[in-house]
Amino acid sequence: MDELRFDGQVALITGAGRGLGREYALLLAERGAKVVVNDLGVAITDTGDGGIAPETDPADDVVARIRAAGGEAIANHDSVATVEGAEAMVASALDAWGRLDICVNNAGQVRMRPFVDFADEHIATVVSTQLLGTVQVARAAWRAMEVAGGGRIVNVSSGAAYGGVERSTVYSMAKAGIIGLTIAMAAEGAPHGIAVNVIAPYAKTRLGTGFGAVPWSEELAEWLHPRLVAPLVAWLSHPSCPVSGQCFAVGGGHIARVGFAVNEGITDRGLTPEWIAANADRLTEFPSSPTGGPDSPLMGSLLKGYTGPTSLE
Numbered sequence: 571m572d573e574l575r576f577d578g579q580v581a582l583i584t585g586a587g588r589g590l591g592r593e594y595a596l597l598l599a600e601r602g603a604k605v606v607v608n609d610l611g612v613a614i615t616d617t618g619d620g621g622i623a624p625e626t627d628p629a630d631d632v633v634a635r636i637r638a639a640g641g642e643a644i645a646n647h648d649s650v651a652t653v654e655g656a657e658a659m660v661a662s663a664l665d666a667w668g669r670l671d672i673c674v675n676n677a678g679q680v681r682m683r684p685f686v687d688f689a690d691e692h693i694a695t696v697v698s699t700q701l702l703g704t705v706q707v708a709r710a711a712w713r714a715m716e717v718a719g720g721g722r723i724v725n726v727s728s729g730a731a732y733g734g735v736e737r738s739t740v741y742s743m744a745k746a747g748i749i750g751l752t753i754a755m756a757a758e759g760a761p762h763g764i765a766v767n768v769i770a771p772y773a774k775t776r777l778g779t780g781f782g783a784v785p786w787s788e789e790l791a792e793w794l795h796p797r798l799v800a801p802l803v804a805w806l807s808h809p810s811c812p813v814s815g816q817c818f819a820v821g822g823g824h825i826a827r828v829g830f831a832v833n834e835g836i837t838d839r840g841l842t843p844e845w846i847a848a849n850a851d852r853l854t855e856f857p858s859s860p861t862g863g864p865d866s867p868l869m870g871s872l873l874k875g876y877t878g879p880t881s882l883e
Contacts, residue, residue, distance in 0.1 A: 573601070574810065576598055576671075576672075576804075579603050580605075580606070580666075580670050581598050581605050581606070581671065582608065582646075582670060582672070582707075582711060583608065583673075583674040583676060584609075584676050584707055585608065585650075585676040585678065586605070586608055586609055587607065587608075587611060587624075589773075590676060590771055591674070591676040592632055593800040594804075595636070597797075597801070598672070599643055603672065604643065605642070606663045607629045607632045607644070608629060608646040608648065608659050610677075611623065611627035630645045632645075646658070646662045650699055650704075651698040655706075656706035656707040656710045657710045659707065660714055663714075664714060672721065673721070674726070675708055675726055678699040678704075679696060681741065682737040683737055693740050697740070700741065701747045704725055704748055705751065708723055712755075716762045716764065720764055721763070722765050722806065724769065725748050725766065726771065727752075728770050729770045729819060730742040731748070748768060752768035752817065753815050760814065765806075765811065765814035766815065768816075768818075769799070769802060769806070770818070771821055772819065772821025774794040774795070774796075775796060793822055798820075798822060806818075831857035831859060831860060832860070832868045833856065833858065835853070
């Protein structure tokens with residue numbers, strides 16, 4: 571297969587100064603894209619209690635590296651947490667190059683606390699950056715893409731969205747919301763040529779910390795290096811990619827599709843709590859069929875035997 575190139579295309583990547591976003595920016599630039607590297611340059615902390623900010627803004631450092639390699643990039647330091655910031659970063663792409671083809675919504679702050687002790691200000695921090703930040707940047711990018719006749723949006727979720735990670739309740743909520751957002755965006759974007767997908771990266775972006783039951787080591791950091799996530803982002807960002815509305819788990823060189831599923835279910839128009847209890851084993855069987863869309867088995871089961879009017883007009 572010919573190399574997937576992005577010559578002449580413009581990409582906006584939020585949170586691209588470090589970690590995963592940095593790898594996305596470097597790979598797309600290496601493949602010919604002009605890149606808006608967005609990063610606030612603040613300290614990275616999962617608790618909200620301090621942290622050391624970098625001496626130079628990491629967005630500027632990534633831009634310097636891209637330019638040194640012969641690529642084109644500009645830095646942007648606006649916040650995804652405000653509508654004004656989202657619009658400003660899209661405007662920076664349009665002002666510099668007159669177009670926006672790719673938007674990767676990677677930025678977001680993390681706070682990990684026990685559910686009942688999650689401070690209100692930490693809830694606001696996570697939701698405003700992870701979920702609303704994705705909404706706001708995607709909306710601003712969407713407007714530019716719709717005018718141009720299409721584009722690619724890649725949202726970034728997490729395995730915490732569906733994995734029950736300890737101390738991650740609010741973070742998991744926000745990341746699960748991004749998956750639902752993506753599915754709906756893809757359906758709405760199709761008539762406008764806008765494809766939208768979401769990834770759940772598994773990568774070591776917090777050095778010195780373990781990964782589930784696996785303790786920290788340099789070998790673990792290399793095995794789950796963020797660069798092993800970037801190729802999927804590049805494929806989903808390419809105009810030749812036929813996929814939209816899908817979620818993929820990715821890390822360590824492995825990629826798998828993640829989807830909602832439904833089992834055969836149980837049906838009785840005279841439902842009672844006792845009947846449900848008596849059929850609980852069937853109800854809780856592992857699901858195997860997709861849930862989404864009008865042709866889903868779930869929709870057929872819900873409306874089986876329905877004899878109402880054929881038109882809702």
